[in-house]
Amino acid sequence: MASIGLFEALIALFCFLIFYYFLGKKHFSYLHIKKTLESYPWNWPVLGMLPGVLWRLQRIYDCSVEVLENSNLTFQFKGPWFVGMDILATADPANIHHIMSSNFSNYIKGPIFHEIFEAFGDGIINSDMELWRDWRNGSQIIFNHQRYQNFSASTTKSKLKDGLVPLFSHFADKEMVVDLQDVFQRFMFDVTFIFITGFDPRSLSIEMPEVEFAKALDDVGDAIVHRHITPRFVWKLQKWIGVGTEKKMMEAHATFDRVCEKLIAAKKEELRSQVITHNTNGESEDLLTSFIKLDATKYEVLNPSDDKFLRDFTIGFMAAGRDSTASALTWFFWNLSENPNVLTKIFQEINTYLPRTGSDQEKSAYLNKLVYLHGALSESMRLYPPIPFQRKSPIKEDVLPSGHKVKSNINIMILIYAMGRMKTVWGEDAMEFKPERWISETGGLRHEPSYKFLSFNAGPRTCLGKNLAMNLMKTVVVEILQNYEIKVVSGQKIEPKPGLILHMKYGLKVTMTKKCSSFN
Template structure:
């Protein structure tokens, strides 16, 4: 094992020296850039296709569309020699259905995934096999319970009325330019924290304070992206020395451990003072309480009594709850600004179906009637999926429907962003923003196969909180559109930031004006 590690280190160092030589020597630098840009992806000796990725990293998503569109939706990326960075990239729905559903048991996250995403511990994001099944079953039990669904709906409504509306009123009255993505991230951080703990951290406030846990999530995301595009030897060395993004990762780990320890201790004390018994069936409200009270005898490997289990749950659910919904809302409002006709139709639909009373039952029925809004949200996620790619690895050798042979443990990247822009999947108008493509001939919601529209995952790993997330976003959008006019500040550059989540690289600067009436 030691000799293998030394060999990997030598190859990684050799790659670095050659790459550095190409960069500092002008003729070689010119050749490198010319070949990489004109013939992308150019497969260089020793370096493979990595230089092309690095040079085009800032537009990696659009680049993936070009490459996969010209490669019949599946492409073999060759990394530097002997460092394990080869990847089979695919946007082929047939391959995705095979990987995510029909041959699900053969395709796992795998040990390399767990190593790269180590900050999330053994939570549902990283888990496979028995551990994943236990996580899934426990989560499903809790999410499907009516008491939690009611808690989710009431929490969203309260946070909108007591948090988002007063803040938007302040922005409108003071005529402040605000980063809408930052606002939505804070809103979703607070919402998710309440879902998990039952308490409101109030990061959504006029002061816009820095949130330690939220910053740690951002730093972890940056480090994980760095690990995807860097030879393992290099980031392992950085981790050992404690420099760069790996230094941020170590600090984020410490923050996670400290904050989660405090949260878990407070929740155990709260439950102890209330005399609540354990081994329940998920009937409690907040998620942490539900997981602490799980009947461990029903699960093979879950350890709800262990703080490590609760720590991994908290981090995983905070990351999933904050980022995906916040970025979806951000891109949605930008898409509305680019398509005013869509905004007009959504407002008409809202006002036509507006309930006369304010009961929760009326609101639930009301949200289900917002078919065009549902289509517009789906269309926004098609073009700007919150999670732009997924990573899988086969346990055994296999042959994909596209004819590509895959060896065991090879890295397979599913490019969700690319799927949404492929003409072979969505037609010649794939790049157009058309909510109508999600509406059936009878006026209902048209359901596309999950392996074609992967924003909520597919197969056994389909997102359990899909309906809750859609209702939450509809509630927020409805409140904003009825009461405010959002104007995008002109001149700003709108582009996606390379990462695990499709954040806007520079945020979304807006101004807002309060409407005189909620009726248009």
């Protein structure tokens, strides 16, 4: 169990007494505090700006837009004294390019990041330096191999045909109101699980069963957010006692260990059986199989034969693959409901380039011609990035292009959600949903630098699965639009939930109807 020092406990008590003292003063009435906190992050004695963050937590993303717009894209957040919560928040593309590309070697995840994200172990999410390079090189070889590309494409189409389409038809026949976000999360959980392990957990079904691994991912996400907004000694104390989100974190950790142990043992036994019977599949291969087969002599610190390594790989790739794509699809369909003119243009493009009949291979060949759909997906991710922020820390002192000096080990938060809404970055129409901004004058895709559009990361850490993810989303969108009409239930509250992934706080309630054979 974690330990907590006497000094940290005394600081916690002192912070509480100071805050209580201010609240007890008559001139610090409730209305006065409310007005102060809503106008600008107030730097309180001892407590810093943390009370303002907690006050704004339910609309933290929109508040970050307001603060950064008034701070020339970069803002210094002061945390409580002595607890190491000071943060430099930025949405400046020049700073981001400096951090993610031109001075990449100086900016790492760091030990504090690793501690906060400890559930992911030493996987690619947490890794730096030599370990990250080995992860990157090994992953790049596997992702670029035709075996995995074939496997991912066939898995997506199979899950659509045997999972999502029958479920949508059931919902349509029963005239049910369903949470589209939940459906997409289940779809992507199954798809990602198959991508990684080759096994289908079948969470996408009429019964909508609870899957312990999926729940563990959700609980870990909640606990990590809690650690971001809570002084370290507080969540350490919670972990030591075993209460609150820290208790759920420990339970999720145990679930990860138990499930991964079974999966890895089963996969190794399957591979041993294939060697004995010479029954190997040369056309397609899941990621876990590919990593087990990696030649360890080609890497400095990667150890594909180690079960801990394989466990961390499985959890990290599950977290990255399930939630981000499900989030992107959910916000995309909501944006379509709010912009029927965009939906009409996508219909026209699909009618023009994508045949209603023909083999899956023939349909796939047309995906690259769906330029407007690509632009609409990009525009949706600009305004509603699946991963709303990133965290970095410099090894050595540095000066950012904005002129801000950063000390070693300071926390730097790149606010991706806010950057997508900055008028100085995207123009006066930054808040508008306009897929046309991604279309060039010649009708092709307009390139935007990754440090300006950060949904797939930037620099050496650019997402290896970017093209696979875009093709998956296009495939899902086309299949749904060709066969169903999705209608968002009116009157529901749509807002993002504070978290590692930009989920909708209350889900997305929709109804769906089947389309007739003629495509509209």
